[in-house]
Amino acid sequence: MLTLYHYDTAVCAAKVRVTLAEKAIPFEGKIIDLQRGDQFAPEYRQLNPSAAVPVIVHDGRTLTESTVINEYLDEIFDGPALRPADAFGKARVRLWTKREDSIHDVINTMTVAIVFRADLLAKPEAERAKRYEGIPDPVKRAKWRELMEVGLDAPVVTEGLARFNKLFKDMEKALEPGPWLTGAAFTLADIGFISFFARMEAMEAAGIWKNHYPRVADWFERCKARPSYKTAIADWIPAARAEHFTRVSKPLREKVEATFVAAMAIV
Ligand SMILES: N[C@@H](CCC(=O)N[C@@H](CS)C(=O)NCC(=O)O)C(=O)O
Known part of the structure; x- marks a missing residue:
């Protein structure tokens, strides 16, 4: 189970x-509503003290961390292998998934700066602070505070977009043979980035790769053409939230692009 x-x-x-x-693995889903603050409930923090999703419980045992969970699922379930069989191939996939883990905070930075900030600024001060004062990691909590104050002008945004630029450069090079990041086979290396790109696209920010990195743009379109994109990502985005993301993000599109272009000069 x-x-x-x-x-x-x-x-x-x-x-x-x-x-x-x-891999067509059946599962029971339990929703932890991050907007409502379900992640901070003491019973959920017993499962994940970091107060974050995802968590899996498999045969009574609990695992956190999306990259670790994905490797575990690939290892123990049938279905198409999502990593090469040999140790070197696995290591190459790991280099990308390690990168995904380290770049996730930039997705969070951009989402807070573009969408959550707009949402929270419309709320009373006390309610606003409740959204992030419970975040266990003090660095992340301080980042939220800074982004609430200055939004896209925060240095953490420019620094994050510079890291994106370095990532896109490396992906563009890796995709020269293609069609996937590590070559002919679609692997966990590709999987780890898809939802990150989908989020940036939902925030009207796809120009940061589309205007500068054509192979990366083609790769993301290939990812979106896979049935798993619809089942695992597109079908889960409530229409009202997608519209809200577009509405809030559109006025900031030029600013994001300009900040990215400035950040391109850094790395
Ligand atoms: N490194 C963790 C990060 C988990 C994480 O930060 N998840 C976010 C959603 S993508 C979350 O639950 N955030 C809690 C919040 O927004 O308060 C992983 O890959 O599983």
């Missing part, structure tokens, strides 16, 4: 849903 604790639009949870879809 496999249970996934997740949230419809949470990118890390979507990463695991893509793996479940690609």
Whole structure:
């Protein structure tokens, strides 16, 4: 029996849903509503002290961390292998998934700066603070505070977009043979980035790769053409939330692009 604790639009949870879809693994889903603050409930923090999704419970055992969960699922379930069989091939996939883990905070930065900030600024001060004062990691909590104050002008945004630029450069090079990041086979390396790109696209920010990195743009279109994209990502985005993301993000599109172009000069 496999249970996934997740949230419809949470990118890390979507990463695991893509793996479940690609391997056709049945699961029971339990929604942890991140907007309502379910992640901070003491009983959920017993499962994941970091107060985050995803979590899986498989045969009574609990696992956190989307990359670790994806490797575990690939290892123990039948279905198409999502990593090469040999140690070197696995290591090459790991280099990308390690990168995904380290770049996730930039997705969070951009989402807070573009969408959550707009949402929270419309709320009373006390309610606003409640959304992030419970975040256990003090660095992440301080980042939220800074982004609430200055939004896209925060240095953490420019620094994050510079890291994106370095990533896109490396992906563009890796995709020269293609069609996937590590070559002919679609692997966990590709899976880990899909929901991150989907989030940036939902925030009207796809120009940061579309205007500069054509192979990366083609790769993402190939990812979107896979049935797992619909099952694990697109079908989970409530129409009203998608519209809301577009409405809030559109006025900031030029600013994001300009900040990205400035950040391109850094790396
Ligand atoms: N490194 C973790 C990150 C988990 C994470 O930060 N998840 C986000 C959603 S993508 C979350 O639950 N955030 C809690 C919040 O927004 O308060 C993983 O890959 O599983």
